Amino acid sequence: MAKIQSSDDTKRKIRKPISQKIILSGPLDSPEISENVNAKVEIPAIDAQKVEILAKKARNPLWVSLKRVPRRIASVLSNLPLAIGEMATIAGLMALGTVIEQGEAPELYFQKYPEDNPVLGFFTWRWVLYLGFDHMFSSPVFLGMLVLLAASLMACTYTTQVPLVRVARRWSFLTSAESIRKQEVADSLPRASIKDLGVILMGAGYEVFSKGPSLYAFKGMAGRFAPIGVHLAMLLIMAGATLSATGSFRGSVTVPQGLNFVIGDIMGPSGFLSNPMPSFNTEVHVNRFYMDYYESGEVSQFHTDLSLLNLDGKEVMRKTISVNDPLRYDGVTIYQTDWGISALQVSKDTDGPFNLAMAPLKINGDKKLYGTFLPVGDTNSSNVKGISMLARDLQSIVLYDQEGKFAGVRRPSSKLPIDIDGMKIVIEDAIGSTGLELKTDPGVPIVYAGFGALMLTTCISYLSHSQIWALQDGTTVVVGGKTNRGKVEFAGELNRLLDSIPEIVNTKTTPSKTLNSESKDGDSLV
Amino acid sequence: MIFATLEHILTHISFSIISIVITTHLMTFAREIAGLSDLSEKGMIAVFLRITGLLVTRWIYSGHLPLSNLYESLIFLSWGFSLIHMISKIQNHKNFLSSITAPSAILTQGFVTSGLLTEMHQSAILVPALQSHWLIMHVSMMLLSYAALLCGSLLSIALLVITFRKKLDIIFLLIRLFSFGEIQYLNEKRSILQNTSFSFRNYHKYQLTQQLDHWSYRVIGIGFTLLTLGILSGAVWANEAWGSYWNWDPKETWAFITWTISAIYLHTRTNKNLQSANSAIVASIGFLIIWICYFGVNLLGIGLHSYGSFALR
Numbered sequence: 001m002a003k004i005q006s007s008d009d010t011k012r013k014i015r016k017p018i019s020q021k022i023i024l025s026g027p028l029d030s031p032e033i034s035e036n037v038n039a040k041v042e043i044p045a046i047d048a049q050k051v052e053i054l055a056k057k058a059r060n061p062l063w064v065s066l067k068r069v070p071r072r073i074a075s076v077l078s079n080l081p082l083a084i085g086e087m088a089t090i091a092g093l094m095a096l097g098t099v100i101e102q103g104e105a106p107e108l109y110f111q112k113y114p115e116d117n118p119v120l121g122f123f124t125w126r127w128v129l130y131l132g133f134d135h136m137f138s139s140p141v142f143l144g145m146l147v148l149l150a151a152s153l154m155a156c157t158y159t160t161q162v163p164l165v166r167v168a169r170r171w172s173f174l175t176s177a178e179s180i181r182k183q184e185v186a187d188s189l190p191r192a193s194i195k196d197l198g199v200i201l202m203g204a205g206y207e208v209f210s211k212g213p214s215l216y217a218f219k220g221m222a223g224r225f226a227p228i229g230v231h232l233a234m235l236l237i238m239a240g241a242t243l244s245a246t247g248s249f250r251g252s253v254t255v256p257q258g259l260n261f262v263i264g265d266i267m268g269p270s271g272f273l274s275n276p277m278p279s280f281n282t283e284v285h286v287n288r289f290y291m292d293y294y295e296s297g298e299v300s301q302f303h304t305d306l307s308l309l310n311l312d313g314k315e316v317m318r319k320t321i322s323v324n325d326p327l328r329y330d331g332v333t334i335y336q337t338d339w340g341i342s343a344l345q346v347s348k349d350t351d352g353p354f355n356l357a358m359a360p361l362k363i364n365g366d367k368k369l370y371g372t373f374l375p376v377g378d379t380n381s382s383n384v385k386g387i388s389m390l391a392r393d394l395q396s397i398v399l400y401d402q403e404g405k406f407a408g409v410r411r412p413s414s415k416l417p418i419d420i421d422g423m424k425i426v427i428e429d430a431i432g433s434t435g436l437e438l439k440t441d442p443g444v445p446i447v448y449a450g451f452g453a454l455m456l457t458t459c460i461s462y463l464s465h466s467q468i469w470a471l472q473d474g475t476t477v478v479v480g481g482k483t484n485r486g487k488v489e490f491a492g493e494l495n496r497l498l499d500s501i502p503e504i505v506n507t508k509t510t511p512s513k514t515l516n517s518e519s520k521d522g523d524s525l526v
Numbered sequence: 527m528i529f530a531t532l533e534h535i536l537t538h539i540s541f542s543i544i545s546i547v548i549t550t551h552l553m554t555f556a557r558e559i560a561g562l563s564d565l566s567e568k569g570m571i572a573v574f575l576r577i578t579g580l581l582v583t584r585w586i587y588s589g590h591l592p593l594s595n596l597y598e599s600l601i602f603l604s605w606g607f608s609l610i611h612m613i614s615k616i617q618n619h620k621n622f623l624s625s626i627t628a629p630s631a632i633l634t635q636g637f638v639t640s641g642l643l644t645e646m647h648q649s650a651i652l653v654p655a656l657q658s659h660w661l662i663m664h665v666s667m668m669l670l671s672y673a674a675l676l677c678g679s680l681l682s683i684a685l686l687v688i689t690f691r692k693k694l695d696i697i698f699l700l701i702r703l704f705s706f707g708e709i710q711y712l713n714e715k716r717s718i719l720q721n722t723s724f725s726f727r728n729y730h731k732y733q734l735t736q737q738l739d740h741w742s743y744r745v746i747g748i749g750f751t752l753l754t755l756g757i758l759s760g761a762v763w764a765n766e767a768w769g770s771y772w773n774w775d776p777k778e779t780w781a782f783i784t785w786t787i788s789a790i791y792l793h794t795r796t797n798k799n800l801q802s803a804n805s806a807i808v809a810s811i812g813f814l815i816i817w818i819c820y821f822g823v824n825l826l827g828i829g830l831h832s833y834g835s836f837a838l839r
Contacts, residue, residue: 080793080796080797083793084790084793084794087786087789087790087793088786088790090786091783091786091787091790094779094780094782094783094786095779095780095783097774097779098776098779098780098823102774136774137774241772250769299653299654300652300654300657301654301657302654322654323654323655323657323767324654324655324657324658324660324763324766324767325766326766326769333769335767335768335769337768337769437769439769439770441770444765444771447771448762451758451761451762454754454758455754455755455758458750458751458754458755459751459755461751462747462748462751485743485744485747486744487740488737488740488741489744
């Protein structure tokens, strides 16, 4: 309500008592409206009462000052040093978030930031844990700062940027040579015609307006609008990110080749706006998982062939996904993010093939290693011996004999038997498991719209809004101009343009109003 | 093998030429010698062509855009510096960018050619996550923006140095001279012009700082735009590859910090009271932050952007 009043203020410029304005906007008061609807007969009485109450309120200085609160808040929020402070704080917090380990157990912070030996003399684990700096990017301090920044963005757009554009759009001719000379760039051309100037400015891409002896030209108005667009795009991205944070589902799963899972089973909501979708009933079947390799043997790409089955078991979609090429189905996106080896198919002599489950082995470094074991002889004895098999990828399996000695390397595709301690071992196949990540994110379209807008508007923001005024003063043309960004370039451009204006050679002074092509021709003949 | 040799020749030629350029540049900076200044210009063109050739060779040789590790990104960065140099020359602005871009190019090129990063010289294969069309857009935009932002913040640092020296001068002069001169000295253009006796040099200095201020603003403006494009294309790429457009990965976070600092700089420019020295201080802080973002995070090898040890998560 207060907002409406304030806009009324500015639009109509009413300087009359405040009570009048309140009557204007009175019916917008929501509780009264419901009463009005319920008992139509009493409307006049209620209105009269209300007006009286509001008039009293208006005379009350407290009410008047309360009424100004939103505007005052807006003006405080749109304060530039405050906004800069907010941005600096956010930058500082982000930097802190990369310095402090994120998402660790409290013990680590007790150890790293001890109380008896604080970092920088004051920074202890209490700071970290109480302010939530162990999860900086979701801590109330950080999110609060973002909200504050968003408020500042809105306030600044409303109170500073929009009026600035309004002023810029209200172009006007300057009719005194003095005010033109006061511009940032100013020059006066003796023996020149303002018409030539207009033509040259038009050729340089300016919008030119002229009235009598005055001329006004501008270029790059979009450069004035674009910063508003930047702010709005930022707000759009923030809104989208909020929706992402509160309304999405995520889940990750490792599925051996040939098995199924139901999407809904692994998805977990992220916030109170997360609503399950019908596509959660879809079943996903991993047809195949395989890797591509470079000639040097390193992995070049991971692929998973997925089939989506609906409740009736009918295939609704099939796609081979890989890193950078996810599957999208009805709001759900399935990413290839990880892999593993689930089993080896091995046959011993004529027995088999058996499926031997493979386990990930922990070693230093970031490369994966999987191992399995084929027992030989009496499996019930306390001292089981057997053949160990290790694999780094699906390409080659390293085999060790009962003594632990290296026996050989086999490719699962070769079907070539290997002889270990008199046994013929054939690696039939290595079965991979694919690590998938699933998500639904309703915020993405909004965020992408914000991204697009932000890219466009920041590019446009680089344009300078240049304005040129000129006045024919006798035979002299007084030119002045200003611009908001590329000041040096503008001065150079204007100088270049002014240099190209033809000089009118005449013997007698010509009145400015009769300066036209005919007189010019006549003059040049002399 | 031919490619490797060609590459070797190109790096070393560009490094030698750029060293010559810098020497001539320093000489011309001290005293205007027409011939030498021309030589340094020709040298920069040669360097630009060499580095372009180097990048193209590597591209053909490795089959992907040469931006897969720190070494290649550094070459690209020095290419970015020489590109900025070329553009400012083509536009034919008389400005101080060239005295920033040429040394920047030599420093990065020198760092690349030196032994520090020898084990990285080999063109790396692309891990699965990097195999995307977004690589070209994202990485080239980021590096060009780093180049532009570094140039802009260096100009600001130069401005700060000059202003600071000027302040020292003021203190010095205050002791010696009447306070009359200094007040006008601090005032703007017109009053300095009127103050005929001793302000011709000051006016020159004033013009110099104004120029530095202006060009650092324009160059940081370009850098900011490129950085925006780079970060956003990176976010879109991340949404394709990792499943989220923003992960608060250290590199991402620092890029965002850099973006925020640039935004602060651009905002200080909108306020007349905060211009010049204040915005220059912000830009100099930005200089440090760009280096942390570009180099620090990589050297620590943390996060998803640690080139080299970039296994599938």
